[in-house]
Amino acid sequence: MTAQQVEDGDRPLIPQPAMTREALRDAVRRIDMPSLAALDKECHEAFDRAAETGAINPLRFFLIKWATHVAIHRWPARAATLREAERIAGDPASTEQQFQDAMATSSRILAEAQREIGL
Secondary structure, eight states: OOOOOOBTTBOOSSOOOOSSHHHHHHHHHHHOGGGHHHHHHHHHHHHHHHHHHOOSHHHHHHHHHHHHHHHHHTSHHHHHHHHHHHHHHHOTTSOHHHHHHHHHHHHHHHHHHHHHTTO
16 A cells, blocks of 8 residues: 555545455446446456466556556545546637647646656
């Protein structure tokens, strides 16, 4: 687990879990239940790809993706900021500056989350 931080007065819903399938599944179940089916589907797909190829990379990529997801969503303000940045970036009515700002915000949030998981 990583040290908890305070982000804009926000508190994490849960501590950052270990980067294991079960710990991440439990975390997603607790903080982002609508994504649980996607996690399960991607877990099975990663396992199948690893079995087919004999490589562990599909499993590692799965764990990194979902650990990052949890690192973002355990902080409600961080998750809301990312959703808003994604909305702005995908809005054809956004100006170029709004798009650039939204992309910078998304990149910052992803970098913060990846630092939290040790990447």
